[in-house]
Amino acid sequence: DPRAIADSWLRQFGTSLTPGNDLSLHFAPECYWRDLLSFTGDLRTFSGTQVAEELARRQPEVKATDFRLAEGRTEPRVVERNGVTSVEAIFEFDVLAGSGIGVVRLVD
Numbered sequence: 001d002p003r004a005i006a007d008s009w010l011r012q013f014g015t016s017l018t019p020g021n022d023l024s025l026h027f028a029p030e031c032y033w034r035d036l037l038s039f040t041g042d043l044r045t046f047s048g049t050q051v052a053e054e055l056a057r058r059q060p061e062v063k064a065t066d067f068r069l070a071e072g073r074t075e076p077r078v079v080e081r082n083g084v085t086s087v088e089a090i091f092e093f094d095v096l097a098g099s100g101i102g103v104v105r106l107v108d
Helices: 002-016 049-062
Strands: 032-036 043-047 065-069 077-081 084-095 098-106
Touching: 002 065, 002 084, 002 098, 032 049, 043 049
Parallel strands: none
Antiparallel strands: 032 043, 065 084, 077 084, 084 098
């Protein structure tokens, strides 16, 4: 069930965004995070181990919370991108300065 998979990952990820937790457990070795203002205040792209490192480094200032599936958007679904099958989900979250939205692709 793509919805249950995405919902579970979002809850676990949100819970892990506390000091001292290893965020790399939530990301594949080849992963990307394109931030459009939410965490960096800029347009930035991070990859690989940078993703977990930067999120952990910036979280104390940004204070991202309440990661949840986005209401009224495309439901989580199984997709194939570049030959890789994943669960794709659109999500929302809150930050100290407002709110954000994102897309996650979860691989086995």
